[in-house]
Amino acid sequence: MKKIRAAIASKNPAKINAVSSVLKNLEWTIDLSAVDAESEVSAQPFSQQETRRGAVNRANNALGELDFAIGLEGGVYEMDKTLYLCNWGALATQGGRLFTAAGAQIPLPTEIAKSLYDGKELGPVMDDYANESGIRHHKGAIGILTDGLVNRGEMFSQIVKLLIGQYQRDSD
Numbered sequence: 206m207k208k209i210r211a212a213i214a215s216k217n218p219a220k221i222n223a224v225s226s227v228l229k230n231l232e233w234t235i236d237l238s239a240v241d242a243e244s245e246v247s248a249q250p251f252s253q254q255e256t257r258r259g260a261v262n263r264a265n266n267a268l269g270e271l272d273f274a275i276g277l278e279g280g281v282y283e284m285d286k287t288l289y290l291c292n293w294g295a296l297a298t299q300g301g302r303l304f305t306a307a308g309a310q311i312p313l314p315t316e317i318a319k320s321l322y323d324g325k326e327l328g329p330v331m332d333d334y335a336n337e338s339g340i341r342h343h344k345g346a347i348g349i350l351t352d353g354l355v356n357r358g359e360m361f362s363q364i365v366k367l368l369i370g371q372y373q374r375d376s377d
């Protein structure tokens with residue numbers, strides 16, 4: 206059985222749980238660590254490109270001596286005057302390969318979009334909007350906006366599957 210050392214480049218439980226739940230269903234023994242890694246983009250990325258770059262930078266900055274590292278990043282971008290939530294992931298390997306994938310996108314209500322244009326971060330804005338706290342650590346904006354049908358962990362899990370699937374296919 207393959208023994209792999211990997212990292213998730215965040216201490217956010219929604220991201221850690223997404224990675225560990227996908228990895229535990231594989232036929233590998235994985236030693237997963239959660240590390241703080243710089244995204245080198247703004248706290249609230251405002252384009253698909255910036256969000257993707259944040260995920261890539263996190264993965265590269267967390268890699269060290271490990272077999273691979275995964276970076277996940279949430280952001281927003283504007284299309285046809287609507288602000289959308291977007292999510293990107295990147296997996297960087299010790300062998301120098303980089304896999305990327307994106308996840309669900311959903312429009313943000315005008316009221317939330319306005320706060321973001323005013324320079325606020327989505328996490329606290331969502332907490333005010335839904336009158337809850339720490340939303341970004343569990344259900345996420347997507348959980349609120351889908352009435353609980355899709356939460357942030359589940360959304361990130363799909364991105365992790367897209368990344369691990371590409372990695373697995375490459376290393377077979």
Ligand SMILES: O=P(O)(O)OP(=O)(O)OP(=O)(O)OC[C@H]1O[C@@H](n2cnc3c(O)ncnc32)[C@H](O)[C@@H]1O
Nearest residue numbers: 215217248249278279326327328341345346347357
């Ligand atoms: O600790 P890290 O890994 O940085 O986790 P985070 O929750 O800050 O997540 P990101 O940096 O990837 O997200 C960028 C910004 O967008 C916010 N955000 C993104 N997706 C969100 C979601 O589904 N729910 C709540 N906030 C979200 C988040 O609070 C940040 O302000």
Ligand SMILES: [Mg+2]
Nearest residue numbers: 244248249279
């Ligand atoms: Mg953050």
